[in-house]
Amino acid sequence: MVTVKPPITEDKPVSVIMEDTEEDLETLRHSTAHIMAQAVTHLYPNVKLGIGPCIENGFYYDFDLDQTLSHEDLKKIESEMKHIIGSNEPFVRAEIPKDEALKKMEVLGQPYKVELIKDIDDEKVSFYTQGDFMDLCRGPHIQRTGKVKAFKLLSVAGAYWRGKETNPMLQRIYGTAFTQKDALENYLKLLEEAKKRDHRKLGKDLDLFSFQEECGAGLVLWHPKAGRIRTIIEDFWRKEHYKRGYEVVYTPHIAKLDLWKTSGHWNFYRESMFSPLDIEGQEYLLKPMNCPFAILMYKSQLRSYRDLPFRWAELGTVYRYERTGVLHGLLRVRGFTQDDAHIFCTPDQFESEVISVIDLAQFMLTSFGFKEYEIELSVRGKGEKEKYIGGDATWELAEGALQQALERKHLSYTLGEGEAKFYGPAIDIKVKDALGRGWQGPTIQVDFNLPERFDANFIGSDGKEHRVVMIHRTVLGAMERFLGCLIEHYTGSFPLWLAPLQIRVIPVTDNHAEYALGVKQRLENDGLRVDCNTINAKIGYKVREGIIEKIPYILIVGDKEVKEGTVSVRSRKKGDEGSYSLEHFLERIKQEIAAKE
């Protein structure tokens, strides 16, 4: 494909032949955005243009229009785009002195472009023109509009000008483009597939959880099947924590306002907290975090360096006020249970503690089948120190310590500036949902500040008081979000060890019901989760029900099985597998459970 690129050395445009690469696709999409803007300008001459970049899977362009765009309008815009593509106009690059460009955009009534040009730190600015449409743009672009072979406009949504909440809201049209028609179709199919994996849909279909209007937004009702999964996760979680020297603690859901003032939450986290409750004239707050309780517990007696580290784990349910628009199924809720823990240690122990938490987080993610995740080192943002508690020295120390732990583990990570918590930097691990959106799961946060605010110390070997180091961490994140990610990860087909119902026994006729119930009993005696479908229906029907419910194993028993003392096995993975003795089957699934497959 050929692209029109900005000049490399000389003051004139050059064309460069390129392979069909990712960069190439970006150029195509960016050019398609320009064509869309041209089409919109044709249809709505008064439009004020914002910006129109390419993004991960396509492009968008922001428009300021008097009327709101509907899906019907998208179709009109699409057909106008097809005209423009059909006319096969060339993209022509031109450089204009900045002041001239400013005048031009003012005359054209394009205030957003004026603003953009003013921010450009150069004497000249570049424009690209195709046909009757000219747009401020750095480039590069494809050679002619006719090169666009496959595109589709996907949605309209509001977006603040330059991403600032105080700026006017523009209408953003999202679209995508590919070099080949089948690539576009594949992408659209992929989106359809992703919809089927959506945990909100599967949660309903598989009767896992619900939200009820009467209950409130962002408050999860865990139905029995999800309850079962959660119990399995929690049991596993507890076992693994005890193995690693953790103790399990429990703390209340509310505490006096003063506690939250001391901890700093009242000053730094108030907008995420629900309003105080009045209890006998005292103000109490619903907890948004578990940490102040842990530190109170720590302070309940004098601590010696000989006792450290303390590793106190807690499945702590917290409540955070989230604005209505940000709620998202199980992935962003208002009440959730963190698989929290607070580690109190000496400065010397800090690094090895962080490393073992990283190990535990990796072990947990691997156990639940997550192979891909991103690690981010979340540090303070530049020039916004007022958002954080604590002095520069402690922050730098903490940030450096986390970074060192990551490097010691040879883990690749990205740096998230301004992503730190208000009380300290963190290592955040993100897991992706069906649509590839990242959600924070495990997190390891250093806190040199709470110990200071609560004056939490230990007696060192020198007999003097020293400030204790506190680590907050989760290795799953929150139970709600984790379940949501699990559902999408497995498309609702949970591995045997997690499946709420592992096995269903189906008798061929009423005559085999007794045998079927016996099989069920036998399997239940071995701790398996089994039911037996004795309803009056043909087995094809019952098998279908079992498949839709994504049950890992369906056992069919009829005359043959009764006579031979066997079960006919239908697995979710392989389908009909023929008959096995019950003992053989038991052996097999016990192995599968142990392997967490």
Place this chain on the structure above:
RNA sequence: GCUGCUGUGGCUCAGUGGUAGAGCACGUCCUUGGUAAGGACGAGGUCAUGGGUUCAAAUCCCAUCAGCAGCUCCA
């Protein structure tokens, strides 16, 4: 919170200014059927909630609640 869209029986959805429909699911009965839907009959909805317009509203308007896409936020 902001922009736009949506809200009809358990689920998926159709429908129109004159007092509601389909399929699936559910119940009863017939059928006893070997690996993705056997048949008959039946029950089930104040069309999210509260106002307003109208002779008349589930259908139009407003507000609230809830959901969806995105922005912002969060992380």
